[in-house]
Amino acid sequence: MSQPAAAVNPEVTQLTHFVGGEHVAGTSGRFGDVFNPSLGRKSGAAPLASKSEIENAISVAEQAFPAWGATSVLQRSRIMARYVQLLYQHQEELAELVSKEHGKVFEDAMGEVLRGIEVCEFACAAPHAQKGEFSDNVARGIDIYSMRKPLGVVAGITPFNFPAMIPLWMAGMALITGNAVVMKPSEKDPTCPLRLAELFIEAGGPPGVFNIVNGDKEAVDTLLEDPRIKAVSFVGSTPIAKYVYATATANGKRCQAMGGAKNHMLILPDADLDDVANALMGAAYGSAGERCMAISVGVCVGDEVADRLIDKLKPRVEALRIGPSLDRGLEMGPLVTKEHREKVMNYIQMAADEGSRLVVDGRDFVLDGHEEGYFLGGSLVDDVKPDMQSYQEEIFGPVLQIMRVGSFEEGAALATDHPYGNGTSIFTRNGAAARTFADKVEVGMVGINVPIPVPLAFHSFGGWKNSAFGDHNQYGMEGLRFYTRVKTVTSRWLDDGVDAEFTMPVLK
Ligand code: NAD
Numbered sequence: 001m002s003q004p005a006a007a008v009n010p011e012v013t014q015l016t017h018f019v020g021g022e023h024v025a026g027t028s029g030r031f032g033d034v035f036n037p038s039l040g041r042k043s044g045a046a047p048l049a050s051k052s053e054i055e056n057a058i059s060v061a062e063q064a065f066p067a068w069g070a071t072s073v074l075q076r077s078r079i080m081a082r083y084v085q086l087l088y089q090h091q092e093e094l095a096e097l098v099s100k101e102h103g104k105v106f107e108d109a110m111g112e113v114l115r116g117i118e119v120c121e122f123a124c125a126a127p128h129a130q131k132g133e134f135s136d137n138v139a140r141g142i143d144i145y146s147m148r149k150p151l152g153v154v155a156g157i158t159p160f161n162f163p164a165m166i167p168l169w170m171a172g173m174a175l176i177t178g179n180a181v182v183m184k185p186s187e188k189d190p191t192c193p194l195r196l197a198e199l200f201i202e203a204g205g206p207p208g209v210f211n212i213v214n215g216d217k218e219a220v221d222t223l224l225e226d227p228r229i230k231a232v233s234f235v236g237s238t239p240i241a242k243y244v245y246a247t248a249t250a251n252g253k254r255c256q257a258m259g260g261a262k263n264h265m266l267i268l269p270d271a272d273l274d275d276v277a278n279a280l281m282g283a284a285y286g287s288a289g290e291r292c293m294a295i296s297v298g299v300c301v302g303d304e305v306a307d308r309l310i311d312k313l314k315p316r317v318e319a320l321r322i323g324p325s326l327d328r329g330l331e332m333g334p335l336v337t338k339e340h341r342e343k344v345m346n347y348i349q350m351a352a353d354e355g356s357r358l359v360v361d362g363r364d365f366v367l368d369g370h371e372e373g374y375f376l377g378g379s380l381v382d383d384v385k386p387d388m389q390s391y392q393e394e395i396f397g398p399v400l401q402i403m404r405v406g407s408f409e410e411g412a413a414l415a416t417d418h419p420y421g422n423g424t425s426i427f428t429r430n431g432a433a434a435r436t437f438a439d440k441v442e443v444g445m446v447g448i449n450v451p452i453p454v455p456l457a458f459h460s461f462g463g464w465k466n467s468a469f470g471d472h473n474q475y476g477m478e479g480l481r482f483y484t485r486v487k488t489v490t491s492r493w494l495d496d497g498v499d500a501e502f503t504m505p506v507l508k
Contacts, residue, residue, distance in 0.1 A: 009042075011041070011042075011043065012042055012043060012044060012045055013034075013043065013044040013045070013191070014044075014045055015034065015044050015045060015046045015047065015190055015191065015194065015214065016047065016194065016214075017047060017049060017053065017057065017211075017212060017213045017214055018194050018197040018198065018211060018212040019056070019057045019060050019208075019211045019212075019213065020060045020064075020207050020208045020211070021201050021206075021207025021208060022207070023194075025047065026046075026047020026048070026049060026053065026214070027047075027050070027053060028047065028048055028049060028050035028053060030047070030048040030050075031045040031046060031047055031048060032045070032046045032048050032187040032188075032214070032216065033045065033046075034046055034101055034187075034188065034189065034190065034191070035101070035188075035336075035337060035338075035374075036100055036101070037101075037102070037103035037325070037333070037334040037335060037336055037337065037373060037374040038100075038103060038323075038324035038325050038326070038333060038334050038370060038373045039324075039370065039372065039373055040334075040338065040370070040372030040373045040374060041372065043100070043101065044101070044190075044191065046187050046190045046214040047214050047215075048187065048214065048215045048216050048218070048219070049184075049213045049214060049215035049218070049219045049222075050218065051218060051222045053213065053215075053219075054182070054213055054215065054218075054219050054222040054223060054226070055222065055226065057182050057211045057213045058153055058182055058223075058226055058228050058229065059228075060208045060211060061153040061180035061181065061182050061208055061209065061211055062152070062153050062180070062228055063208060064180050064206060064207065064208025064209045065150075065152055065153055065179070065180040065209070067206065068175075068178055068179075068180060068206055068209045069149075069150045069152075069178040069179070069180075070178075071178070073126055073127045073130055073176075073178075074127050076126065076175070076176055076178065077123075077124050077125075077126055077127055077176065078204075079203055079204045079205050080120055080123050080124045080126075080172070080175070080176050080203075081124050082203040082204055083120055083199065083200055083203035083205065084117055084120045084121050084124065085203075086199045086202055086203050087113070087116070087117045087120065087168075087196075087199065088117060090195070090199060091110060091113050091114070091117070092110070093195070094109075094113045094164055094192055094195060094196070095109035095110040095112070095113050095164075096109070096326065097163075097164075097191045097192040097195060098112060098113065098163055098164050098189065098192050099325040099326050099333070100191075100325065100326060101163070101188070101189035101190075101191055101192070102160065102161065102163060102188075102189045102290075102325070102336055103288065103325045103333040103334040103335060103336055103374065104287045104288070104290070104325060104333055105287075105325050105327075105330045105331070105332065105333045106325065106326055106327075106328060107328070107330075108286060108287050109164070109325075112162055112164050112165045113164045113165070115165045115454070115457075116162075116164050116165040116166075116167070116168030116169065116172075117168065118456065118457040119165075119168050119169050119172040119173065119457045119475045119479075120168055120172040121457065122172070122457040122458050122475065122476065123172040123173055123175070123176035124176070126176040126177065126480070129477065129480055130148050130176075130177060130480060130484065132145055132146045132147040132148060132486075133145065133146045134146075138490075139492075139505070140494070140498075140501075141492045141493055141494040141495075141498070141500075142490060142491065142492045143490075143491055143493075144488060144489070144490045144491075145488070145489050145491075146486050146487065146488040146489070147486070147487050147488075147489070148177070148480070148481075148484035148485070148486060149178075149484060149485055149486075149487050150177050150178035150179045150483065150484060151179055151230040151231050151254065151483060151484065151485060152179065152180070152228070152230040153179070153180045153181075153182060153228050153229055153230060154174050154179045154180070154181055154182075154229065154230055154231040154232070154233070154483065155181075155182050155183070155184070155223040155224075155229045155231070155232045155233070156170035156171065156174070156181060156182075156183040156184070156232075156233050156234075157183075157184050157220055157223065157232065157233070157234045157235070157236065157244065158170070158183065158184070158185045158186055158193070158235055158236075159186055159235050159236040159237070160186035160188040160189050160290075160336050161287070161290045161291060161292070161336070161396075162235075162291075163185060163186060163189040163190070163191075163192045163193055164192050164193075164196065166235050167183055167185060167192075167193045167196055168196065169235075169461070169474045169475045169479070170183065170233045170474070171183065171196065171197075171200070171210055172475070172479075173474075173475055173479035173480060173482070173483050174233075174483045175200070175205070175209060175210060177480060177483040177484050179209075179230075179231075179483055180208065180209040180210075180211075181209065181210050181211065182211045182213060182223065182229070183197075183210070183211065183212050183213070184212075184213050184214070184215055184219050184220060184223060185212060185214065186236075187214060187215065187216055188336055188337060189336070190212070190214050193212050194212050196210075196212075197210045197211065197212045220244070221247075224244060224247040224248050224251060224253070225247070225251055227251070227252075229253060230253060230254065231253055231254040231255065231482065231483065232244060232248040232253050232254070232255045232256075232257075233255075233256050233257075233474070233482070234248075234255070234256070234257040234258065235257075235258040235292075235474070236258075236259070237259060237260050237394075238259030238260040238394075238420070238466045238467070240259075241257040241258060241259035241260075241468075241469055242257070242259070242469060244257045245257040245469035245470060254470075254482065255469070255470050256462075256468070256469075256470035256471070256472050256473070256474065256482055257468070257469040257470055258292070258461075258462065258463065258467065258468045258474065259420075259463070259466055259467050259468060259469065260292065260394040260396070260420060260422075260466070260467065261292045261293065261294075261296075261394060261420050261422035261423065261463065261467050262296055262297060262391075262392075262393075262394050262418055262419075262420040262422075263293060263294060263295050263296055263297065263420075263422055263423045263424055263425075264295070264297045264298075264299050264411075264414055264415040264418070264424045264425075265279070265280065265283070265295045265297070265298050265299065265424070265425045265426070265427065265451065266299045266301070266408070266411045266412060266415065266424070266425070266426045266427070266428075266437065267298060267299065267300050267301065267305055267309065267426075267427050267428075268301050268305075268408060268426070268427065268428035268430060268433060269301055269302050269304070269305050270428055270429045270430055271305075271427035271428050271429065272427070272429075273305070273308055273309055273312060274312070275427065275449070276298075276309060276427045277309065277312040277313055277316065279295075279425075279427070279450075279451035280295060280298060280313060280400060280451065281313070281316055281317075281320075281331070282451065282452075283295035283451035283452050284296065284298075284378075284398070284399075284400040285317070285320055285331060285332055285378045285398045285400070286331070286332070287332075288332050288333060288334065288335050288376070288397060288398045289344075289395070289396060289397045289398040289399060290335065290336060290340075290396055290397065291452070292422055292423075292463075292467075293422065293423045293445070293452045293453070293454050294396075294452070295400070295425065295451055295452065296394075296395060296399065296400065296401060297384070297391070297400075297401045297402075297403060297414075298400060298401070298402045298403070299402075299403045299405055299411040299414055299415075300402060300403070300404055300405070300411075301405055301406070301407060301408055301410075301411050302404075302406070303404055306382070306402060306404045309402070310359055310380070310382060310402065313359075313380055313400070314359055314360060314380060317359075317360045317362075317377075317378040317379070317380045317400075318360055318377075318378075320332050320377065320378045320398075322365065322367065322375060322377065323367060323370075324367075324370060324373070332378065332398060333375075334370075334373045334374040334375045334376075335374045335375075335376055335397060336374070337374060338374050340374070340396070340397075341374040341375075341376055341397075343396075343397075344376060344395055344396070344397030344398075344399065345363050345376065347390050347393070347395040347397070347399065348361065348362070348363055348379050348381070348399060350389060350390045351381050351384070351388070351390040351399075351401070354385075354388040354389065354390055355383070355385070355388075356381050356382065356383045356384045356385070356388065356390070356401070357381065357382040357383045358379065358380075358381055359380040359381065359382050359402075360377070360378060360379055360380040361377075361379055362376050362377030362378050362379040362398060362399075363376065363377070363379070364377070365377030376397065376398060377398070378398045378399075378400070379397075379398060379399040379400070380399075380400050380402070381399060381400065381401045381402065382402045382404075383402070383404070384401040384402060384403045385403070386403075386414060386417075391403075392418075392419065394420065408433055408437075412436075412437055412440065412441055415441050415442070415443055416440070416441055416442040416443070418465075419465060419466045420463070420465060420466050420467050421442055421443040421444055421463050421464035421465035421466070421467050422443065422444060422445065422463030422464075422467035422468075423443060423444070423445040423446070423447070423452065423453050423454075423463065424441055424443040424445075424446055424447070424453075425446065425447030425448070425449075425450060425451055425452075425453055426438075426446075426447070426448055426449075427449055428448075428449070434448045434449075442464055442465065443463065443464055444462050444463035444464040444467065444468065444473075445461070445462075445463065455476070457475055457476060458476055459476050460472075460473035460474060460475055460476035460477065460478035460479060461473055461474040461475060461476075462474060462478070
């Protein structure tokens with residue numbers, strides 16, 4: 001945290017909140033540093049909202065909600081369709097904002113923005129998807145129908161690693177269903193979310209229904225405690241997800257809280273190892289491993305599979321194309337902050353100290369001309385064992401751990417027994433093994449010969465165990481249900497002269 005530096009340093013952008021359709025300067029006097037991780041230099045100062053600033057944003061959203069909630073679903077859908085068009089028009093600009101503050105390479109950021117847009121495209125189908133149910137003539141003259149109503153003002157709290165996609169997961173589904181949103185993005189890369197809210201206004205969205213407040217724990221706690229917030233959607237690390245879930249639900253709110261991950265890929269002896277190696281290079285090292293769906297553990301059935309796979313991976317990991325995130329044609333950029341880079345380096349040391357073998361150690365990587373950037377090479381670690389702390393915990397960096405097991409059953413059990421259960425995948429030509437794995441593994445999202453099984457917008461996203469708390473997944477029909485509540489109406493209309501009966505029904 002620091003004081004704003006824009007006045008003294010023109011390289012540092014003074015950021016704002018976005019409330020009621022306009023940029024609003026922070027008044028708390030507290031600011032969070034935003035960095036350009038490729039340069040290792042401060043690039044922005046994000047205001048950290050006080051309790052009263054958050055309360056003001058909630059009031060603005062509360063005032064905007066009734067009219068938005070009463071807008072016809074067709075009209076909301078038209079605004080969402082215009083928003084989708086604008087997001088496509090600005091896709092490169094948004095990707096550059098993501099890439100600059102997060103450090104993921106530009107092509108990766110383009111993909112992230114696209115995944116977010118896809119959720120808004122799905123949201124445009126709300127006139128169909130949000131339809132209720134109707135039962136005709138359940139008794140004489142009586143019909144029952146149900147409707148899905150918006151909740152009111154809802155909060156979104158998002159992590160640093162998808163500053164475009166995850167705000168759009170939440171905003172797309174919350175707005176189309178008629179809610180007003182107060183979103184608190186990660187203080188590490190807040191510029192893209194601010195631009196997303198601006199574009200919603202350009203698309204014709206009414207001021208006050210999509211608000212962005214920057215902040216830290218004080219902002220989050222206010223959102224979790226204020227009775228005017230009806231639901232909280234959170235994505236971030238598991239300890240904070242648990243805290244958010246416990247606090248929001250204790251305050252009577254609906255809550256979905258997605259947490260961390262440790263995703264296993266099970267590699268059977270009949271798998272095509274060239275395919276596996278190609279898949280792992282993207283899934284383990286893309287976005288410098290800072291993805292909740294990164295594959296961080298390769299589980300090889302048999303030593304021969306492990307040895308052959310490592311022979312294929314080692315030269316490619318050593319030759320990863322790493323550079324400043326906005327350069328084109330790269331595989332990996334820097335990590336998000338200096339502190340996070342140090343945390344990942346400590347895990348690599350821990351892995352070595354625990355007795356696993358560093359096949360490639362990325363810690364010595366230096367990018368000429370960018371010595372201050374938060375770069376790390378890819379690391380490949382063999383002989384990882386289930387009881388190691390570096391295996392039990394999420395590293396969230398460009399580190400692939402390899403485990404050797406004796407059988408399919410032993411390998412599948414690793415994913416099931418691990419405390420996290422976000423995603424997993426299996427590579428094999430054996431359909432029966434793949435089917436059994438998908439059926440039995442205790443993980444929320446499963447890929448078969450697919451490395452990162454992120455479901456598309458018309459399905460939904462959510463892990464199991466310590467990777468998600470709450471009842472509904474993100475986006476798709478699950479998201480639509482999360483942001484609406486059911487009202488059921490039982491009505492009787494009888495013709496003139498027919499008497500109504502109000503006794504309890506009897507079996508005839
Ligand atoms: P984080 O938990 O540090 O932060 C997430 C949000 O919580 C941010 O907005 C932050 O400001 C807020 N926050 C941080 N500390 C807080 C506290 N003490 N009290 C209240 N609020 C607090 O997570 P991160 O480092 O930004 O993101 C990376 C993590 O998110 C990884 O663990 C990753 O696996 C996870 N993630 C999960 C999913 C998923 O869908 N399961 C998706 C993306 C990221």
